Amino acid sequence: xxxxxxxxxxxxxxxxxxxxxxxxxxxxxxxxxxxxxxxxxxxxxxxxxxxxxxxxxxxxxxxxxxxxxxxxxxxxxxxxxxxxxxxxxxxxxxxxxxxxxxxxxxxxxxxxxxxxxxxxxxxxxxxxxxxxxxxxxxxxxxxxxxxxxxxxxxxxxxxxxxxxxxxxxxxxxxxxxxxxxxxxxxxxxxxxxxxxxxxxxxxxxxxxxxxxxxxxxxxxxxxxxxxxxxxxxxxxxxxxxxxxxxxxxxxxxxxxxx
Amino acid sequence: xxxxxxxxxxxxxxxxxxxxxxxxxxxxxxxxxxxxxxxxxxxxxxxxxxxxxxxxxxxxxxxxxxxxxxxxxxxxxxxxxxxxxxxxxxxxxxxxxxxxxxxxxxxxxxxxxxxxxxxxxxxxxxxxxxxxxxxxxxxxxxxxxxxxxxxxxxxxxxxxxxxxxxxxxxxxxxxxxxxxxxxxxxxxxxxxxxxxxxxxxxxxxxxxxxxxxxxxxxxxxxxxxxxxxxxxxxxxxxxxxxxxxxxxxxxxxxxxxx
Numbered sequence: 092x093x094x095x096x097x098x099x100x101x102x103x104x105x106x107x108x109x110x111x112x113x114x115x116x117x118x119x120x121x122x123x124x125x126x127x128x129x130x131x132x133x134x135x136x137x138x139x140x141x142x143x144x145x146x147x148x149x150x151x152x153x154x155x156x157x158x159x160x161x162x163x164x165x166x167x168x169x170x171x172x173x174x175x176x177x178x179x180x181x182x183x184x185x186x187x188x189x190x191x192x193x194x195x196x197x198x199x200x201x202x203x204x205x206x207x208x209x210x211x212x213x214x215x216x217x218x219x220x221x222x223x224x225x226x227x228x229x230x231x232x233x234x235x236x237x238x239x240x241x242x243x244x245x246x247x248x249x250x251x252x253x254x255x256x257x258x259x260x261x262x263x264x265x266x267x268x269x270x271x272x273x274x275x276x277x278x279x280x281x282x283x284x285x286x287x288x289x290x291x292x293x294x295x296x297x298x299x300x301x302x303x304x305x306x307x308x309x310x311x312x313x314x315x316x317x318x319x320x321x322x323x324x325x326x327x328x329x330x331x332x333x334x335x336x337x338x339x340x341x342x343x344x345x346x347x348x349x
Numbered sequence: 350x351x352x353x354x355x356x357x358x359x360x361x362x363x364x365x366x367x368x369x370x371x372x373x374x375x376x377x378x379x380x381x382x383x384x385x386x387x388x389x390x391x392x393x394x395x396x397x398x399x400x401x402x403x404x405x406x407x408x409x410x411x412x413x414x415x416x417x418x419x420x421x422x423x424x425x426x427x428x429x430x431x432x433x434x435x436x437x438x439x440x441x442x443x444x445x446x447x448x449x450x451x452x453x454x455x456x457x458x459x460x461x462x463x464x465x466x467x468x469x470x471x472x473x474x475x476x477x478x479x480x481x482x483x484x485x486x487x488x489x490x491x492x493x494x495x496x497x498x499x500x501x502x503x504x505x506x507x508x509x510x511x512x513x514x515x516x517x518x519x520x521x522x523x524x525x526x527x528x529x530x531x532x533x534x535x536x537x538x539x540x541x542x543x544x545x546x547x548x549x550x551x552x553x554x555x556x557x558x559x560x561x562x563x564x565x566x567x568x569x570x571x572x573x574x575x576x577x578x579x580x581x582x583x584x585x586x587x588x589x590x591x592x593x594x595x596x597x598x599x600x601x602x603x604x605x606x607x
Binding site: 185192196227241242 | 508511527602604
């Protein structure tokens, strides 16, 4: 087994919706390395969020296997942290307390070390002046930066992001994408990033996984080697965009291209 | 604040209370014009005189003390049982299964309906009085806390699990603070019901307290004393509720109050 790699093998997950069975994941296989930025792209119902939740350990598979860097996934773990679409910052904690929350559960980290780590991440997300603020006092983009810092502070091997920028306005969204690339330059971690947006995937991913709905399947994997930050008007990327758009439009059912 | 602003502000306050002031003035004039009525409805000036007299001879002070002691010890007991039980019910299915039907059966019985049985059990005593008030405060505190702990947003639970939360951390740093707003609602509602139950209990069975002051006033046909008792009850009610609100503001700074 390759410990530098994460694998999803023949993953199948079935939900019951009234009397009908919905194949959220149908025999999905996937592998990526410890430094890969993976984007799962596809319309609603293609199982991309389900796959993310399986990787996080929030949901279990009906059949198939999933491991992260050689370890079988059996439940939530601090090694695989999630950035939720709705931020999920704890509103009763200050920015500092939110970022430091996961560190509280790592016994080998003393409280003074914790403060140093929190300071580091506050600086990394450029919110040094906001440590004592509560989440409701921040803008959407700032909140999402805190959520990213909170997930990264525990040094996960895998960062899971569930449409993290979907709730932001398009300007903030683009800024956050650049910000994320900048932050990830300093943090060596694999990322699995769910998105509706083809542009977002092309901008961020090393590996784009295009999925189709009902049943949820992988229809194409595209590896991008263009260095980041990227110019989306570059001909290779334009080609990829066209290809993905075609793949998504071939499928029956509505496609939400945002 | 400038002196001019202060002046404007006090005009505003005065203005918002002017209907009350006008009503009191009409009341005073009406009683002055019809002296016969004063035995049933004494004028404000007479009530203020009686208030002063009862305050000076210590009657009012000792009655307020007796009532406050009862109501505060009852709320303390109700909190001691209601808060932990409510939280545990919200978190544990077995405890919920066990207590929910019991509470569902007991709750609709008004605390005052317990007065006769409680007299059989405890005699006309301090314990009996506190028991009635306790019942009044218990259910609002218990049920609001339960509701709060039960409806902690699932995303916070997930985020905490994801960040390695221990059982203690999950309770102390997630479920408890998230339930705190409902716990305060419970305290405010419970406090209000307790205050009502206190007066009712004292009217029926007590030899001290504000309810007893009113009861004595009725026996002696002293309407002024009755009204002094009533007004004092109202004032203390406002005072207690304001106290809880101040505490609430302090502990729930993180709440978005916009």
